[in-house]
Structure formats: C-alpha cells, structure tokens
Amino acid sequence: MLAAATLLLASAALPLQAAAPPLQHRIAVALTPSSGEIRIDDNLVVTGRERYRFRLASWLVIEKLAIDGMRAEAQRQGHDYVLALPDAGRHRLDFVLRGVVPPRGAGQRPASARSSSGEDGAYLPAYDSWIPQPTAESMSYRLQVKVPVAQRAVATGKLIDEDSDAEFYQAVFEATRPTEAPSLFAGPYQIREQRSNGLRLRSYFHRELAPLSEIYLAAAAAYIQRYDRAVGAYPYADFHIISAPLPVGLGFPNLTYVGRQVLPLPFMRGRSLAHEVLHNWWGNGVRVDYATGNWSEGLTTYMADYALAAEQGADVARGMRIKWLRDYAALPSERDQPVRSFISKQHQAAQVIGYNKVAFIFHMLRLEIGGLEFEQGLRHFWQQNKFKTAGWGELQQAFEHSAGRGLDWFFRQWLDRSGAPRLSIGAHRVDRLADGFRTSVEILQPVSGYRFKLPLLLQTANGIERHEISISENLTRVEWVTSAQPRSLHFDPDSDVFRLLQPNEAPPILRDVTLNAKTVSVVGSADAEFNGVARDLAARLMDVAPRFEQLQLSRGIEHPLMLITGSADLAAQLSRLGLRQPPELSDSAWSAAAWTARLANGNPVLIISADDAAALQSLQRPLPHYGGQSYILFAAAGRAVDKGIWPIERGPLYVDLSGA
Ligand SMILES: [Zn+2]
Incomplete structure (x- = not known):
C-alpha cells in the first residue's frame, strides 16, 4: 500500500527531438555525500545552434565556463541560463560547477524528492538539472564519479569501469544512445552482483539490508526474463536496485531507487519491484x-x-x-x-x-x-x-x-471523454413457450455513445450459461430461449467493464470523503491538543485543503463529512447523525478507528475516533494509506489490527427471475 502511494516514474519530460544533433557530454563528478560538496566538470561539443540554453539547480554555481577554450559567461533568464555562441558552427563548451547538494531535511515528501545529501547517501536526479543541459533535449554521456572510499556511487547508464584506492572509490557510466540526463546516487553501500543472461544485476544496499540482496537480485532477474519474453529484449546492460534514505520508490533507466525502510517489506520485492523493472520498457525504453x-x-x-x-x-x-x-x-x-x-x-x-x-x-x-x-x-x-x-x-x-x-x-x-458508462436494467419478463422459456430484458445506458461487450450469466434450472452481448445504444433489448426454467440474470458478473458503480454497488470507502472537495471536517472535541492533532490529520487525509466548520451534527447534513472525535463522545455524536457503531468495531479492542457510513440522504461520512490525542497522533503516517478501505482499527502506536470493505448485497445488475 505504501508503495502504491509513493511509486512514480522519475523520468524527465522529453518531448520531440530538436533539430540539432544529440548532445554528448563528458562529465566528471567529485562528491562528498556527508557534506554535500560537489564539483562537476562537464565538456560537450555543440553544433548548429547560436545559443545554448540550459537550466541549473539553484545550489550550483558556474565557477568556470569556456567556449573553445576562451572564457565566457552565461546570462540568467528567469530559471534558465543562456550562453551566446559565436556562430552556429561547431564549438566546445567546458563547464566547471561547484556547490553543496542541499542537506536532507526531515520534512521531505516523496513527490517533491529533490537533490539531497547526508551521511546515509546523496541523490541527484536528472530532473533537478545538475548538469548544464537543455531541459527538453535528450543526450548521450560518459560520466565519471568519485566519492570517498567509504561510499559507493552509481548512476544511470552502463557501468564500464570502477576501482578504488585508500582514499576514493570511482566508477564510470556510459549512455551511448540519446536518453535523459544522468541521475546519480551515492551512499555507504554494500554492493552485491549477479549475472543473468549477460546482464549485470547489482544491489547497492545499506548495511542492514545486505541479507536481502540475494532475494532482490533473483527477483529482479526473474522479472527481467519475464518481460524479455513478453515484450522484447531488455534494453540496457545493467539493472541496479539502490537503497534510498528517502521514503521513495522511483524508476530510472536501468535502475530503481527505493526507500531503505520500504525494501524490507514483502510487497516491495513483489508487485512493486516488477512495476519498476517494467518501467525499463515502458517509460524509459519507450519514452x-x-x-x-x-x-x-x-x-x-x-x-x-x-x-x-x-x-x-x-x-x-x-x-x-x-x-x-x-x-x-x-x-x-x-x-x-x-x-x-x-x-x-x-x-x-x-x-x-x-x-x-x-x-x-x-x-x-x-x-x-x-x-x-x-x-x-x-x-x-x-x-x-x-x-x-x-x-x-x-x-x-x-x-x-x-x-x-x-x-x-x-x-x-x-x-x-471523462466519465464512464452507467448501466441499469429495465423491463424484464419470462414467457412460457410450448417447449421452453423465453427471457427478455432491457439494458439501459443513460450516457450515450459507449460501445462495449457486456458479459452476463444466465442461470436456469439446468445450470449457468455464459453469454456476451454488444452494447452501443441507450436501450438494448435481448432475449434468450431456454428449455429449462430461468432463475436469474447477472450482468457484468466479473466487473469486466469500466463503468460508474451505482451507490448500492459501491460501499463507502475513505476516499469517498477524502477525495471530495465539498467535504466539511468537524472536530468533535473541546480538547486543544486533540484539536490540533485532528487538524493535522485532516490535512494529511484530504486530497485538497480541508474545510473546517463548527456545525451542528444532524442526520440531514448536505455534504460529505469527516468527523474526528474522542472515543468518549462517539456514541452521542453518532446518534445525532442517525448512525450506529458498526458491529465490526464492537468485536475487537482498538485505541483508534476510522470507518465510513452513509447518512440517510446518501452523503458519505468518515468517522475517526481515538481514545486520546496520542492515539490520534499515531494515525498520521498509516491512515492515509487506507483510502480504499471502509474501516480500519488501530491498536497502540498506529498498528492496524483489522480492516475491510463493507459487504455488498447483490447489485442492481442482478435480476431475480424466479417470480417473473
Ligand atoms: Zn510507475
């Protein structure tokens, strides 16, 4: 669940190629992860352009810049630099950049993971513009990186050389085909390597994770083989799994960067690793x-x-x-x-x-x-x-x-189109024929224009028949003749059609409230500390900034509601809303709980109840990951002890024919 919420593809946007030939950079980096100090030498040859426009991270300064060996200066223009070239001919650019990669702050959120450094590692993603490259262009490169010998460094591209002496470790990476700018990672890593079908697979793990290396490398090798067969040959020479000091799960060309807290969790080496491996084809191999x-x-x-x-x-x-x-x-x-x-x-x-x-x-x-x-x-x-x-x-x-x-x-x-088809069942009947039964039914589609195949199950006294009908009109009439008495019809029994579920097909989940901009949040406690924690929690849960009101709770509230309350006040507040505590919550001990309900008028309510401010505080990290659930119960320290989705009755696409 954590991974589903944090995984994203960290590929820089690369629109269509510019007319000039792809740029080739030769880059040398000297980096001290603990202090963040960095020196970057970048040499490249440009042709066919009169200006060289690039972006540079704000923590880098251009210490030296030369065009064909002659000192030059780039002009700042908004977020970019522009370097005027003598003419559109062939020119060699030499940059020396210096700076301090920003130290890792406590509050860094995954989606905004920017360059950072610290004792436990440094991170320089391509999208942070740490080399002088036009943001919309692809490039090829040779990157040499040097770090203190207690550290290891790794980058996107093929590893072509590495060695270390008493002071430094250094490695060289190369991308010969046009691709995005390199991303660079360093840390106090232990390297493990495995070869698989001519590929080099490596883990760059923090010490405590070293025992997991073999499992990860074997899993990665298996996923690569799987997608080799399904799609086509793996497009790179290497694949690396790198442990991140940040709570991220990011896919880059030929490597994935995953939080060191996330790596021990079993789902990570399952679906999440498969997802990151596959991004080498979709997103990186094909941009x-x-x-x-x-x-x-x-x-x-x-x-x-x-x-x-x-x-x-x-x-x-x-x-x-x-x-x-x-x-x-x-x-x-x-x-x-x-x-x-x-x-x-x-x-x-x-x-x-x-x-x-x-x-x-x-x-x-x-x-x-x-x-x-x-x-x-x-x-x-x-x-x-x-x-x-x-x-x-x-x-x-x-x-x-x-x-x-x-x-x-x-x-x-x-x-x-935005939106989705909606389906409902209209008139239906069963007629007795001389030698059997005729079942007729109307399928209604109020939103026009969707065309799809609709599977269905027809149950008769003889068993279940599977059929498929084509829907394209607002009203579709179908009929079947069967020798045995029909009992029921069930349309889309396996949920194979993307459609808008009707309210009684979709029991309320947390997201019904947290995704809705009309939701009003109410804190049902006079305690100042509880109130403060509740406001933080609401801000974490809501997809937009929460709207707080001190409204009178009643069963007629006209919008989605998030109620955060102390357990002692819970019963009284539920009764004002015309709700009862569901049996799932009575059966076990909990110190905090979140669950959904619907008011009599259909509006969804999310109730979050905690014994005290500390119990509520313990929900800040875990609760946002349970948006797809109807209820979650927590014991001490935010440990989820039970969760689930409220059961559904047979939905509106089920037709009982026994009385028809
Ligand atoms: Zn992805």
Missing part, C-alpha cells in the same frame, strides 16, 4: 510523449501489478478491478478528467485515472481484440518505438496492426 498524455503508468500497472494479481487467481484479479471501480466511484465528477490529460501523479485523483482507469482500459482492450493479438500489439509497439518517444497514437497503431482492424472508436471513447 512518453507527455504532450499527448502518459500511457506508461497504466500499461505498467496492468502488465506488472495487475498481471501478478491475476496469477494468484481470477478472484484476486477481479478484486483489483472492483477496487479500481470503487475508487473511481469515489472520485467527484468535477475532479474527473480524460485519460489523455493525465501526465503524472500529483494527487490521489490522478492515480485513479492515470494508473487505474488506464490499466482497466488495457484489460478491456485485451477482451476486445483477444489475448494473442494484445500480446502481439505490445511487441509490435516495442519494436517500432524503442529508444524513441511515443504517445497513445503509436499504441493505437500497434494494436490496430495486430488486430487487423481500426480501433479509433475504442481509443476515442476511453481516452478523450
């Missing part, structure tokens, strides 16, 4: 044309996280699809957006679209064109686009190629 939307997170989620869930069983895969649909149902319509507008995960709301909805779309595409065609389409997309930038258009072409037919309608309806 994302961000101008047309980000397809890579959804495709990676589908082929890694979802595919591994599916291997555990059809019910596990179905559970993941239902969770995606529930999360989508919890998204207020004004926060919905078309898939094509998803760029990166800034909010939970963006994850619901860019990861989950997109993964669901690939699930439906596979059902639409067939499993073999889907797999051929993926391989074709890889062959056509590796080491290039590609968008949704190239994906569509690849699947049209493998399916042998146009799929424009499919991609348009799922990518260009």
Whole structure:
C-alpha cells in the first residue's frame, strides 16, 4: 500500500527531438555525500545552434565556463541560463560547477524528492538539472564519479569501469544512445552482483539490508526474463536496485531507487519491484510523449501489478478491478478528467485515472481484440518505438496492426471523454413457450455513445450459461430461449467493464470523503491538543485543503463529512447523525478507528475516533494509506489490527427471475 502511494516514474519530460544533433557530454563528478560538496566538470561539443540554453539547480554555481577554450559567461533568464555562441558552427563548451547538494531535511515528501545529501547517501536526479543541459533535449554521456572510499556511487547508464584506492572509490557510466540526463546516487553501500543472461544485476544496499540482496537480485532477474519474453529484449546492460534514505520508490533507466525502510517489506520485492523493472520498457525504453498524455503508468500497472494479481487467481484479479471501480466511484465528477490529460501523479485523483482507469482500459482492450493479438500489439509497439518517444497514437497503431482492424472508436471513447458508462436494467419478463422459456430484458445506458461487450450469466434450472452481448445504444433489448426454467440474470458478473458503480454497488470507502472537495471536517472535541492533532490529520487525509466548520451534527447534513472525535463522545455524536457503531468495531479492542457510513440522504461520512490525542497522533503516517478501505482499527502506536470493505448485497445488475 505504501508503495502504491509513493511509486512514480522519475523520468524527465522529453518531448520531440530538436533539430540539432544529440548532445554528448563528458562529465566528471567529485562528491562528498556527508557534506554535500560537489564539483562537476562537464565538456560537450555543440553544433548548429547560436545559443545554448540550459537550466541549473539553484545550489550550483558556474565557477568556470569556456567556449573553445576562451572564457565566457552565461546570462540568467528567469530559471534558465543562456550562453551566446559565436556562430552556429561547431564549438566546445567546458563547464566547471561547484556547490553543496542541499542537506536532507526531515520534512521531505516523496513527490517533491529533490537533490539531497547526508551521511546515509546523496541523490541527484536528472530532473533537478545538475548538469548544464537543455531541459527538453535528450543526450548521450560518459560520466565519471568519485566519492570517498567509504561510499559507493552509481548512476544511470552502463557501468564500464570502477576501482578504488585508500582514499576514493570511482566508477564510470556510459549512455551511448540519446536518453535523459544522468541521475546519480551515492551512499555507504554494500554492493552485491549477479549475472543473468549477460546482464549485470547489482544491489547497492545499506548495511542492514545486505541479507536481502540475494532475494532482490533473483527477483529482479526473474522479472527481467519475464518481460524479455513478453515484450522484447531488455534494453540496457545493467539493472541496479539502490537503497534510498528517502521514503521513495522511483524508476530510472536501468535502475530503481527505493526507500531503505520500504525494501524490507514483502510487497516491495513483489508487485512493486516488477512495476519498476517494467518501467525499463515502458517509460524509459519507450519514452512518453507527455504532450499527448502518459500511457506508461497504466500499461505498467496492468502488465506488472495487475498481471501478478491475476496469477494468484481470477478472484484476486477481479478484486483489483472492483477496487479500481470503487475508487473511481469515489472520485467527484468535477475532479474527473480524460485519460489523455493525465501526465503524472500529483494527487490521489490522478492515480485513479492515470494508473487505474488506464490499466482497466488495457484489460478491456485485451477482451476486445483477444489475448494473442494484445500480446502481439505490445511487441509490435516495442519494436517500432524503442529508444524513441511515443504517445497513445503509436499504441493505437500497434494494436490496430495486430488486430487487423481500426480501433479509433475504442481509443476515442476511453481516452478523450471523462466519465464512464452507467448501466441499469429495465423491463424484464419470462414467457412460457410450448417447449421452453423465453427471457427478455432491457439494458439501459443513460450516457450515450459507449460501445462495449457486456458479459452476463444466465442461470436456469439446468445450470449457468455464459453469454456476451454488444452494447452501443441507450436501450438494448435481448432475449434468450431456454428449455429449462430461468432463475436469474447477472450482468457484468466479473466487473469486466469500466463503468460508474451505482451507490448500492459501491460501499463507502475513505476516499469517498477524502477525495471530495465539498467535504466539511468537524472536530468533535473541546480538547486543544486533540484539536490540533485532528487538524493535522485532516490535512494529511484530504486530497485538497480541508474545510473546517463548527456545525451542528444532524442526520440531514448536505455534504460529505469527516468527523474526528474522542472515543468518549462517539456514541452521542453518532446518534445525532442517525448512525450506529458498526458491529465490526464492537468485536475487537482498538485505541483508534476510522470507518465510513452513509447518512440517510446518501452523503458519505468518515468517522475517526481515538481514545486520546496520542492515539490520534499515531494515525498520521498509516491512515492515509487506507483510502480504499471502509474501516480500519488501530491498536497502540498506529498498528492496524483489522480492516475491510463493507459487504455488498447483490447489485442492481442482478435480476431475480424466479417470480417473473
Ligand atoms: Zn510507475
């Protein structure tokens, strides 16, 4: 859960190539992670441009700059520097940069993980502009890095040389194909290495993690082989897993950077590692044309996280699809957006679209064109686009190629529109015939224009028949003749269609309240300390800034509500809302709990109850990770002891025919 919330692809945006030939940098870095001191020498040759425009991290200064050996100066322009060149011919640029990589602060949040340094390691991501490179251009490079001998350094690119003496460790990395700028990592690492099919796999782990190296390297080798077969040959020479002092999970070309607190958790070497390995194909091997939307997170989620869930069983895969649909149902319509507008995960709301909805779309595409065609389409997309930038258009072409037919309608309806189909069942009847039964039913689609296949189960006295119908109109009438008495119809029994669940199909989860900008937060305690902790907690939970009001609790409240209260006051406040404590909470001991309910008017309520301010405080870290649950109970120190989603009755797409 933690990983799902923190994993993102740390790839810099690389739009279409500029006309000038790709830049080749020769970089030498001397870095002292403990103090953050850094010196960067960067040499490159430019041709065909009259100005060289680049961005530089604010903690770096240009100590020396020469054009063809002659001293020069770059002018600041907003966030960028501009260096005027004598003419558009061939020129050699030599930079010497110095600075102090900022020390790691306590409050750094994963999404804003910037360059940082400390005793336990240094982090210099490409997107932080630590070398003078135009932000929108790709480049090739040779990077030599030197650190004190107690440290090890590693960068994106192929490791081509390393050695150490009494004072220093140094290593050389090379990227010969145009790619994003290098990202650099250093720390007091222990290196373990394994070879697999000609690849070099390494772990750069902090000391306490060394015992996990073998497991990680074996798991990474297995995932690489898996995607080799599914997609095409792994596009790099190396793969590294690097332990991060920060609570992150980031994918870079040929490596992944994962929090040292996260690495011991079992899910990390499962779905999360698979996800990061697969980003070497989707996102790094084929770079994302961000101008047309980000397809890579959804495709990676589908082929890694979802595919591994599916291997555990059809019910596990179905559970993941239902969770995606529930999360989508919890998204207020004004926060919905078309898939094509998803760029990166800034909010939970963006994850619901860019990861989950997109993964669901690939699930439906596979059902639409067939499993073999889907797999051929993926391989074709890889062959056509590796080491290039590609968008949704190239994906569509690849699947049209493998399916042998146009799929424009499919991609348009799922990518260009926000929203989702809604389905309900209209009139239905069973007629007795001379030699059997005729079942007729109407399927209604109030939102026009969605076209999809709708699976269904028809249960008769003889057993269950599986059918599939095509939906494209607002009203679809179907009928079946069976020899045995029909008993029930169940449409979309396995949740294979991305659609808006109806309220009684979607039991309330925390996100119904925390994603809704209309939510009002109420702290039901007069205690000042409790109040302060409650306000912090509300700010962490809400996807937008929380709105606090001192309103009178009643059963008629006209908006979603978050109530944070002391356990002693709980019963009285629940009764004002017309709610009762659910039985799940009575059965076990807890010091803090969060659960959802619906008021009689349908508005969702999130109730957070704690014995005291300390118990409430212990929820600050864990509770935001349980947005997909209906209830969670915590014992001391924020340890979750029970959680779940309220059960659903048979939904509105189930039709009982026994009395028809
Ligand atoms: Zn990802």
